[in-house]
Amino acid sequence: MPELPEVETVARDLQRWVAGATIAGVAVHWERTIAHPQPAERFAVELRGASIARVGRRAKTVLVHLVDGRVMTVALRMTGALIVARPGAPEDPYARVVFTLEDGRQIRYRDVRKFGRIGLFAGGGLRRRPVARRRRVGERAAPYRVGDVFARHGPEPLARGFSAARLQQRLAGRSARLKSLLLDQSFIAGVGNIYADEALWIARLNPLRGADTLTPDEVRRLHRAVRKVLREGIQNRGASFSDYVGADGEPGANAERLAVYQRTGAPCLRCGRPIARIVVGQRSTHFCPRCQPAAALLSTAASAP
DNA sequence: ACGCCTACCTGCTTGC
């Protein structure tokens, strides 16, 4: 479930609790969790003795910045979680990678479905503008810098630079449906299925709308709604449905505040009509057929009172 | 550019 607010919550927790700590040892219980570029055995060796400088986030990935400049990336995907455990805490059968700190605590990477991936990269390139560098055929992609991981990601929706005007630019000429675009990480980084549905409900936009059919006012509504749902998600420490927990191991409080996600058939909080569920781009999509009418799909002038 | 499919995995819910 981790989308931007959930990942941000985990990153802030870790920053508070393990910044400055030193990794004494690493146990990899599911090798495929350790992704490119190094194999699992080397990963453990290379991390031993490393100290954590700070913990941040880019898109839906947790960034563990080491004092020596390297960066460990943790992509939680569907069911990943990073949990700080006190010495003597009961074992977790779903802990795929365990980082034991010198003070005896552990950072446990827990992941029921094993989709998540952890990598270790040279630093650099994160703040650079993501210009797609052309690579010659056969040229090696190494040395991997952490910035390369995000070279194709879109802007951070909560960054200062992400204005309504910028969103408008990015929407222009795109014929994809709004819902699909919001989920596209190269369009905007960090929005997932939950927050996409919530943002569209707040903005009163039908998920099937073609992205380039929005009026300037609708773009502003969308821009404001996306930022609002993400900020509120962070304030509530994320939305928990089954697996998501913060680094304290506790679920977030945001699930009960959602207006449409997984509320199929329940009354719309604005108009009382039942929330509908459809499938868009293979993803379940929840919306209010009355507040987010499909009838307004193309006509921009049909909303006279 | 875009939509659609498959794959990666396990656990929980649903329906017979």
Next chain:
DNA sequence: TGCAAGCAGGTAGGCG
């Protein structure tokens, strides 16, 4: 009660 099918927050890669 048992059991199989269907479903789930994400993303990468392949095809048309």
